[in-house]
Amino acid sequence: MSDIKGDPTPPAHPAPAPVLAAGDHAVDLNSYIRLCGVVFLVVVCTTSAMIAASFAHIGEGWTLKVALILAIAVINAFLVAGYLMHLLSEKKLIYTVLAFTVVFFIGLMGLTVWATNGFPPGTASH
Amino acid sequence: MEIPYIVELRPDTGIYNAKLGIWLFLASEVMLFGGLFSAYVLLRVGAEPGMWPHGWLDVRLGTINTLLLALSAITTLLAWAACKVREFGKFKFFHAFTILLALTFLGIKSYEYHDKWIHYQIDLAGGNYPGKIADGHLVEKSADFDLAKKTGSVTLHGRFVDDARELMDLRRPAARSARLDEITIQAADIKKMENYGPKHNTFTAIYFTLTGLHALHILGGTLVISYLWGPGSRMWRRDPERFTNRIEVSGLFWHFVDLVWIFLFPVLYLT
Numbered sequence: 001m002s003d004i005k006g007d008p009t010p011p012a013h014p015a016p017a018p019v020l021a022a023g024d025h026a027v028d029l030n031s032y033i034r035l036c037g038v039v040f041l042v043v044v045c046t047t048s049a050m051i052a053a054s055f056a057h058i059g060e061g062w063t064l065k066v067a068l069i070l071a072i073a074v075i076n077a078f079l080v081a082g083y084l085m086h087l088l089s090e091k092k093l094i095y096t097v098l099a100f101t102v103v104f105f106i107g108l109m110g111l112t113v114w115a116t117n118g119f120p121p122g123t124a125s126h
Numbered sequence: 127m128e129i130p131y132i133v134e135l136r137p138d139t140g141i142y143n144a145k146l147g148i149w150l151f152l153a154s155e156v157m158l159f160g161g162l163f164s165a166y167v168l169l170r171v172g173a174e175p176g177m178w179p180h181g182w183l184d185v186r187l188g189t190i191n192t193l194l195l196a197l198s199a200i201t202t203l204l205a206w207a208a209c210k211v212r213e214f215g216k217f218k219f220f221h222a223f224t225i226l227l228a229l230t231f232l233g234i235k236s237y238e239y240h241d242k243w244i245h246y247q248i249d250l251a252g253g254n255y256p257g258k259i260a261d262g263h264l265v266e267k268s269a270d271f272d273l274a275k276k277t278g279s280v281t282l283h284g285r286f287v288d289d290a291r292e293l294m295d296l297r298r299p300a301a302r303s304a305r306l307d308e309i310t311i312q313a314a315d316i317k318k319m320e321n322y323g324p325k326h327n328t329f330t331a332i333y334f335t336l337t338g339l340h341a342l343h344i345l346g347g348t349l350v351i352s353y354l355w356g357p358g359s360r361m362w363r364r365d366p367e368r369f370t371n372r373i374e375v376s377g378l379f380w381h382f383v384d385l386v387w388i389f390l391f392p393v394l395y396l397t
Contacts, residue, residue, distance in 0.1 A: 047391075070389075108157070
C-alpha cells in the first residue's frame with residue numbers, strides 16, 4: 001500500500017499548477033468530469049441501441065442486423081479512442097503507427113472475407 | 127545510467143518514450159485480437175445453416191459488464207487528470223473505483239464461465255427417451271455416478287429436445303417459452319455427456335478463447351493499476367511527472383481493453 005499520508009503534494013513541487021512539462025494535453029479536472037459524463041451517457045445510449053437492434057426485426061437473416069450493430073459499436077469505439085485515449089489530438093508519429101496498424105488490420109479482414117467461401121476441396125462439410 | 131525521455135518529450139517524436147512504447151504495443155495487440163476476430167468470422171460463416179448459436183449468453187450480464195468497463199475507462203482518465211492537476215487524493219479515489227469495477231467485471235465473467243461449465247448436453251441412447259437430447263444445468267450427480275462404468279444417475283434442470291438444432295437459437299419464441307424441469311437420467315442411458323466448455327462446439331471454443339484472452343488482459347491491467355495505486359504510488363513523492371506518465375500509459379492500455387470489449391459484446395452476445 002501507499003506510504004503517503006496526509007498532504008501528498010510533493011515537497012519539490014509545492015505549486016498546485018497543472019503538470020504540463022511532460023504532457024501534451026492541458027488539463028482542467030472539472031471539464032474532464034463533464035466530458036466523461038457526456039461520453040458515458042453516449043455509451044449508455046449506443047449500448048441500448050445495439051441491444052434494441054439485436055432484438056428488433058430487421059430484414060431477413062442476420063446480415064443487416066450485424067452490420068447495423070457493428071456500425072453502432074464503431075461509434076462507441078470512436079468515442080473511447082477519440083476522447084478517452086486523446087486520439088483526436090495526438091502526435092503525428094502515433095497516427096503513423098496506427099495508420100500501419102489500420103492497413104494491416106484491413107488486409108487481415110479483407111483476406112478473411114475473401115477466404116470465407118474458398119474451402120479447399122474435401123474440407124467443407126456442406 | 128539514466129533512462130532518457132521518461133519525463134521530458136523527445137525532440138524528434140514529440141512524445142516521451144513510454145508513450146510511443148505503449149502505442150506500438152497496442153498496435154501489436156490490435157493484430158492479436160484481429161487474428162482471433164478473423165477466426166470468429168471464418169467459423170461463423172463456415173457453420174452449417176442453423177448451427178450457429180444465438181442467445182446462448184446472458185445479454186443482461188454482458189450489458190452490465192459493458193457499462194462497468196466504460197465506467198472504469200472514465201475513472202482511469204479522471205485518475206490521470208487528477209495527477210495532472212496535482213490532486214493526489216482524487217487520483218487515489220478514482221483509481222480505487224477503477225480497481226473495484228475491474229474486479230466486479232471479472233467476478234461477473236467468472237459467473238458466466240461457471241454457468242457454461244455446469245450446463246450439459248446429454249445424448250441419450252436408451253431409457254424412456256432413446257435418441258433424444260437432454261439439455262440443462264447440473265443439479266446433482268449421484269454419489270456412485272460413473273459414466274464409464276455406467277453407474278448412478280445425473281439430474282439436470284432443463285428439457286428434452288429431439289434435435290441439436292433446437293438448442294441453437296434460444297431466441298426463438300418456442301425456445302424461450304420451453305418449460306424446464308428437473309430431469310434425472312441414468313448413466314446407463316447416456317451415449318454422450320458434455321458440458322458447454324470450449325470443446326463443446328466452435329462457438330464455445332471461440333467464445334472462451336476471445337473472452338479468456340480479454341479477461342487475462344483485464345487481470346493484467348488490474349494488477350498494474352493496483353500496483354500504481356498502492357506501492358507504486360511512492361513515486362509521486364519524488365517524481366510526480368514520471369508517475370503521471372505511468373498512469374497515462376497504464377490508462378491507454380486500459381482504454382484498449384475497453385475498446386476490445388466494445389466489439390466483443392455485440393459480436394458474442396448480440397448477434
